[in-house]
Amino acid sequence: MPDDIVRWLTEHAHPLGTLTPGAPTQDLKPLGEALRGTRIVGLGESTHGTGEFFRLKHRIVEFLVREEGFTALAMEASQSAGRALDAYVRHGTGDPERLVARLGFWTWRTRETVDLVEWLRAHNRDLPEERRVRFVGTDPQRCADSVEAVTAFLRRTAPGRAGDTHALEVLARARPASLPDPDRALMRQAEEIERLVADHRGRSGPGDGADEALEHARILVRAADLVTRPFDPSAGEDSVFAARDRYMAEAVTRLVDDDPGARVMVWAHNGHIAKGTYGERVPALGSRLRERYGNAYYALALFFGRGSFLARRGDDLQGPPVPHRIGTGIRSLEARLADAVRGDYYADLRTGTAPWLNSPQAQRSFGANVPRFVYRFHTAPLVPAQDYDGLAFVARSTCSHPLPGTGT
Numbered sequence: 001m002p003d004d005i006v007r008w009l010t011e012h013a014h015p016l017g018t019l020t021p022g023a024p025t026q027d028l029k030p031l032g033e034a035l036r037g038t039r040i041v042g043l044g045e046s047t048h049g050t051g052e053f054f055r056l057k058h059r060i061v062e063f064l065v066r067e068e069g070f071t072a073l074a075m076e077a078s079q080s081a082g083r084a085l086d087a088y089v090r091h092g093t094g095d096p097e098r099l100v101a102r103l104g105f106w107t108w109r110t111r112e113t114v115d116l117v118e119w120l121r122a123h124n125r126d127l128p129e130e131r132r133v134r135f136v137g138t139d140p141q142r143c144a145d146s147v148e149a150v151t152a153f154l155r156r157t158a159p160g161r162a163g164d165t166h167a168l169e170v171l172a173r174a175r176p177a178s179l180p181d182p183d184r185a186l187m188r189q190a191e192e193i194e195r196l197v198a199d200h201r202g203r204s205g206p207g208d209g210a211d212e213a214l215e216h217a218r219i220l221v222r223a224a225d226l227v228t229r230p231f232d233p234s235a236g237e238d239s240v241f242a243a244r245d246r247y248m249a250e251a252v253t254r255l256v257d258d259d260p261g262a263r264v265m266v267w268a269h270n271g272h273i274a275k276g277t278y279g280e281r282v283p284a285l286g287s288r289l290r291e292r293y294g295n296a297y298y299a300l301a302l303f304f305g306r307g308s309f310l311a312r313r314g315d316d317l318q319g320p321p322v323p324h325r326i327g328t329g330i331r332s333l334e335a336r337l338a339d340a341v342r343g344d345y346y347a348d349l350r351t352g353t354a355p356w357l358n359s360p361q362a363q364r365s366f367g368a369n370v371p372r373f374v375y376r377f378h379t380a381p382l383v384p385a386q387d388y389d390g391l392a393f394v395a396r397s398t399c400s401h402p403l404p405g406t407g408t
Helices: 002-012 027-034 051-067 078-092 096-101 111-124 144-157 159-174 187-203 210-229 231-237 240-257 283-296 335-339
Strands: 040-043 070-076 134-140 264-267 299-312 322-326 345-348 359-365 379-380 392-398
Touching: 002 322, 027 051, 027 345, 040 051, 040 283, 051 111, 051 299, 051 392, 070 078, 070 240, 078 096, 078 111, 078 134, 078 144, 078 210, 096 111, 111 231, 134 240, 144 159, 144 187, 144 210, 159 187, 159 210, 159 392, 187 210, 187 392, 210 240, 231 240, 240 264, 264 283, 283 299, 299 335, 335 359, 345 379
Parallel strands: 040 264, 040 299, 070 134, 070 264, 299 392
Antiparallel strands: 299 322, 345 392, 359 379
16 A cells, blocks of 8 residues: 555655745646636645644645635634634734634634735735635634624614623633533524614615624524534534534635635635545535535645644643644554655645545544544544545644734
C-alpha cells in the first residue's frame, strides 16, 4: 500500500512553494484547474488550532477570489455574529478584532483570522457593491447578536412584546444539546417571535430594519432547535449533530441559490466538508452539498505530518486552549503522505487511479477539544477519493496565535 501511494503521489502531487498569504500563486494553478466548473469548495482542516492551515487557507482564499472569481466565504462560525463581520468586510463597519472575537468559538479568535478578514476588507474597499466578497457564518449556535437585534427591533416596533425575548437569552451561550426539551417549549417561543417579526415586516414598508430582524429571528429558531435536541449520536438524521450540519449546508445553499453567479468557499473541519459521514454516521455538511450540487462541490481536506496545534483538554469547555504535540507516527494516512513526498503539496484526488484512493484508511482528526494523553492515538476512518476530492498536505504544524484579551 505505501508503494502504491508513493507511485500515485510522485505523478500527481503539486509542491506548494509557500504557505504565506500574498505570495505569487503559480503553484496554486493546479487547484484552480481542478475547480473549473465548481461553484462550492470546502476548505477543510484536521485541527482547528494549526497556524499553517490558517495561512494556507488564507492564501487559497486570496487566489480563489482574485483569479477564480469566488464571491463569498462561509465559515463554521456563528451565523449571528457573522452578519456584523460581513458589514466590516463589505463596508468597513466596526473593529475587526472585536468582531472576530464574537464569532463564538476560541478557534477563530486568532491573529490569523483577523489577518484574513482584514485582507477581505482591503480587497473589497474600492470595488462596487455587487463585486464585494461576502462573509457568512453558517452555525446557528452562539447567537447573542441575534437576541440583541430582535429585542431592539421589538422595543421599537412592538414595545409590549419586547419582553418575549427574555426566554431566548439563554440561547446566547447555550451549546447544542445542552438544554434537552422533549416538549420543545423554547423552540415554540422562538417560532412565535419569528412570526411576530414576520407579521410586522408584512405590514411595514422598507427601511425599518424588519428584513435584518427577521433573519436574526430565524437564526434564533435554528439555535433553539439545536440546543433543545437530545444528545444522542445514534439518532441519525434526528441527531443534534446531523441537524447542525444540515443548518450549515442550508446557509451555503442560500448563498448559491440566491445568486446564479455565486461561488462559495466553505471553511470548516475536515469532518464537516467531507462528502460522506463522520462520527456515528452523521451526514456531513459536504455530503448534503454533494447531493444537491454534484461535482459542482469540491471537498479539499487539509492534513499535516507532525508538530503542534492548539486544543482544549478533555471536556474542559471554558479553559484556554493549550499546545498539543504529535509525531508523524506510522498508523495514519498522514504518515504515509509524509513518507511519500517531502514538503508541502496539493493533490487532486479526481485524477488518475490507484487502489489506495478507494481503500479504507485512518485519518487524524482533532476538534476544539481533544482527550488527554490518548489524543495521539485518535484516528477516524476514511476512504480518500470517496470522502474528499483533493488534499493539501502540510509537513509541519505549529500552533495558531490567539488574540490577546479576547477570552477563550
